[in-house]
Amino acid sequence: xxxxxxxxxxNKQGALVDITDTLAANHVNLRALSIAxxxxxxxxxxxxxxxxxxxSVLQEKxxxxxxxxxIGVKIGDQPGKLSTALSVLAQAGVNVEYLYAFMARxxxxxxxxxxxxxxxxxxxxxxxxxxxLITNADVEKL
Amino acid sequence: xxxxxxxxxxxxxxxxxxxxLQSEKLVKQVxxxxxxxxYYRNLMEExxxxxxxxxxxxxxxxxxxxxxxxxxxxYPYGLLAKPLSECxxxxxxxxxxxxxxxxxxxxxxxxxxxxxxxxxxxAAGGTNEDVCQVAYGYGLFTGGPGLNGGSHKVGCLTxxxxxxxxxxxxxxMTDLSATILCCTPSYAAYIGETLKEQGYTPDQxxxxxxxxxxxxxxxxxxxGIEKTLGIKAYDIYGLTETSGPGVSFECCExxxxxxxxxxxxxxIIDPDTGEVLPEGSKGELVFTSLDKEAFPxxxxxxxxxxxxxxxxxxxxxxxxxxxxxxGRSDDMMIIRGVNVFPSQIETVLLKEGYEPNxxxxxxxxxxxxxxxxxxxxxxxxxxxxxSGITEQEKALANAMKVMLGINPKVHLVAPxxxxxxxxxxxxxxxxxxxxx
Numbered sequence: 323x324x325x326x327x328x329x330x331x332x333n334k335q336g337a338l339v340d341i342t343d344t345l346a347a348n349h350v351n352l353r354a355l356s357i358a359x360x361x362x363x364x365x366x367x368x369x370x371x372x373x374x375x376x377x378s379v380l381q382e383k384x385x386x387x388x389x390x391x392x393i394g395v396k397i398g399d400q401p402g403k404l405s406t407a408l409s410v411l412a413q414a415g416v417n418v419e420y421l422y423a424f425m426a427r428x429x430x431x432x433x434x435x436x437x438x439x440x441x442x443x444x445x446x447x448x449x450x451x452x453x454x455l456i457t458n459a460d461v462e463k464l
Numbered sequence: 465x466x467x468x469x470x471x472x473x474x475x476x477x478x479x480x481x482x483x484x485l486q487s488e489k490l491v492k493q494v495x496x497x498x499x500x501x502x503y504y505r506n507l508m509e510e511x512x513x514x515x516x517x518x519x520x521x522x523x524x525x526x527x528x529x530x531x532x533x534x535x536x537x538x539y540p541y542g543l544l545a546k547p548l549s550e551c552x553x554x555x556x557x558x559x560x561x562x563x564x565x566x567x568x569x570x571x572x573x574x575x576x577x578x579x580x581x582x583x584x585x586x587a588a589g590g591t592n593e594d595v596c597q598v599a600y601g602y603g604l605f606t607g608g609p610g611l612n613g614g615s616h617k618v619g620c621l622t623x624x625x626x627x628x629x630x631x632x633x634x635x636x637m638t639d640l641s642a643t644i645l646c647c648t649p650s651y652a653a654y655i656g657e658t659l660k661e662q663g664y665t666p667d668q669x670x671x672x673x674x675x676x677x678x679x680x681x682x683x684x685x686x687x688g689i690e691k692t693l694g695i696k697a698y699d700i701y702g703l704t705e706t707s708g709p710g711v712s713f714e715c716c717e718x719x720x721x722x723x724x725x726x727x728x729x730x731x732i733i734d735p736d737t738g739e740v741l742p743e744g745s746k747g748e749l750v751f752t753s754l755d756k757e758a759f760p761x762x763x764x765x766x767x768x769x770x771x772x773x774x775x776x777x778x779x780x781x782x783x784x785x786x787x788x789x790x791g792r793s794d795d796m797m798i799i800r801g802v803n804v805f806p807s808q809i810e811t812v813l814l815k816e817g818y819e820p821n822x823x824x825x826x827x828x829x830x831x832x833x834x835x836x837x838x839x840x841x842x843x844x845x846x847x848x849x850x851s852g853i854t855e856q857e858k859a860l861a862n863a864m865k866v867m868l869g870i871n872p873k874v875h876l877v878a879p880x881x882x883x884x885x886x887x888x889x890x891x892x893x894x895x896x897x898x899x900x
Contacts, residue, residue, distance in 0.1 A: 326848075388843075
């Protein structure tokens with residue numbers, strides 16, 4: 323299963339750049355990211371090439387973070403492909419808390435990161451529908 | 465269990481007799497102070513009151529207050545009422561809130577103080593069969609010397625450990641079967657955790673009771689310590705200005721601390737007006753020493769906010785009880801007409817599993833107070849969804865509403881984002897312009 327890093331970010335100037343600078347200085351590559359924000363705070367969700375390094379350098383700087391299991395799905399770069407994946411989940415009775423997408427540098431594929439309400443059920447349903455799920459090891463090669 | 469007392473006659477004296485005794489002692493104490501302490505005589509003269517105006521405790525309100533600022537002004541000898549040749553001891557405060565306070569004791573004063581501590585130990589079930597481990601600091605701090613003296617008076621085998629060196633504390637506790645532990649509640653909790661880590665279960669720990677004070681602690685903390693150590697935990701209250709620990713102490717009922725009224729006369733006043741409030745009202749606690757020789761303070765304002773109660777106690781003691789102080793009058797806020805103490809917020813946070821890192825922001829928009837509480841997120845409580853965090857904020861706000869009676873807006877903020885000045889966090893920001 324794919325591991326995502328979620329970081330609690332304060333809503334203030336320079337909060338994000340401090341995180342990206344810290345990761346850059348420690349040679350952590352970002353593959354995908356998304357931000358959810360409210361009036362008070364933001365949640366920065368990251369898929370990186372090296373979770374352990376990213377987590378430890380951010381924790382050292384006092385950030386609160388969590389490593390969450392998410393589903394990474396390879397989606398053909400054609401209209402309607404994402405809909406197919408989502409309908410598979412809907413039919414399996416799995417809700418989506420959030421999702422975000424990214425493109426690979428080399429292949430003609432899009433990838434979607436999904437945080438479903440039930441990881442195991444989502445995984446099962448997508449694999450049964452012949453979707454290719456990716457892991458952190460795959461991410462390093464993308 | 466048979467209820468025992470250290471000084472039964474005083475501790476179970478009918479209320480009318482205690483009041484009569486207090487009145488007699490007060491008249492003498494006021495005369496002693498007036499004759500020997502020019503600083504306080506001046507305050508009395510400014511108020512136009514003389515010892516002849518004081519016939520008993522009903523006249524107490526006529527006397528001027530003493531505050532911490534007076535103690536600073538009069539440092540070191542300005543409030544001393546006996547020649548130094550008759551004094552045998554000093555004790556001192558840590559001085560964290562300004563210039564330190566130095567209190568003086570004659571042998572009579574030391575005895576009186578140790579008697580108070582002995583009453584506390586007996587109320588916690590202590591007898592001469594007990595082994596009493598005193599892990600309060602010894603030295604200028606009153607905790608160690610006070611309980612040490614009380615333990616001697618009861619006849620316990622006293623282990624004068626002082627604080628720190630937890631390994632050694634545990635070794636003496638287990639090797640010599642200590643039955644009573646006296647220390648700060650936070651140190652008791654720490655010793656308990658260490659014992660647990662070393663594999664001790666509560667029934668393997670010889671302790672049966674603990675006497676914990678010198679810092680604020682919550683009821684949750686009490687239950688935690690009692691469970692880990694397998695003991696009953698008793699609260700004790702006191703301040704260097706009046707003598708030290710033992711001004712009041714808890715009995716088996718654990719519903720407030722009996723004040724040693726034969727030595728310390730308590731009042732509750734309105735912190736803003738200085739007006740004496742009727743029994744049962746919440747206000748600032750004021751103490752008048754009744755028979756101290758060297759450092760007798762009259763109407764000393766403790767800044768502690770609490771409530772007194774004469775409700776009959778099942779332990780048989782007739783001494784008035786004070787509730788655990790709810791906060792300090794210096795940091796009490798009135799928000800939307802309700803008294804709010806930072807300590808109440810702290811209690812909620814600890815209960816809900818957060819660290820007590822918070823900041824209260826009060827403002828006034830139009831004619832309504834806004835009440836925001838910023839709480840630092842912790843790694844343990846962190847949820848990775850917006851809805852999760854919003855739910856947490858709501859749950860905290862609800863818990864605070866139950867405690868305070870008014871609804872705050874809670875914001876979870878990044879760790880260490882709450883401004884700390886000189887190591888101490890700024891707990892309250894009041895932006896209201898309530899005074900011109």
